[in-house]
Amino acid sequence: MIEIIIIITLGKSISRMAKAKGLSSGKYVTIMVLLWFGLEITGIVIGTIAFGEGLAAYPLGLLGAAIGATLGYQIAKNAQARQTVTDDILDANIV
Numbered sequence: 001m002i003e004i005i006i007i008i009t010l011g012k013s014i015s016r017m018a019k020a021k022g023l024s025s026g027k028y029v030t031i032m033v034l035l036w037f038g039l040e041i042t043g044i045v046i047g048t049i050a051f052g053e054g055l056a057a058y059p060l061g062l063l064g065a066a067i068g069a070t071l072g073y074q075i076a077k078n079a080q081a082r083q084t085v086t087d088d089i090l091d092a093n094i095v
Contacts, residue, residue, distance in 0.1 A: 003065065007036065010069055014076045022082035032072025039068035 014032055015025035043064025047057025 006069070007033065010073065014073060017076050018079065021079060023079055028072070028076040028079065031075055032069060035068035035072045036065050037068070039064035039071075 010032060011029045014028050018025040018028045040061045041064070044057050044061035046064075047060035050060075051057055
């Protein structure tokens with residue numbers, strides 16, 4: 001349950017960040033969600049291989065989810081803001 005709340009909260013934060021930069025918010029939220037679940041599953045698989053079936057694999061799944069969420073957030077945070085034609089004209093210093 002807490003994972004769902006974190007995904008929604010983080011998704012809203014990434015959405016606001018992307019919109020402020022003039023970027024597609026859905027793209028960056030999707031990247032975060034795919035990284036979250038992809039690395040969570042990867043962590044569980046690695047934990048199952050290393051420790052066998054059971055609850056011992058779950059912490060590696062949580063670690064994978066945390067890494068995926070962090071990577072998704074950092075990708076959105078470091079994305080370049082969209083350049084507009086007006087910005088290009090103002091940056092050109094044409095008199």
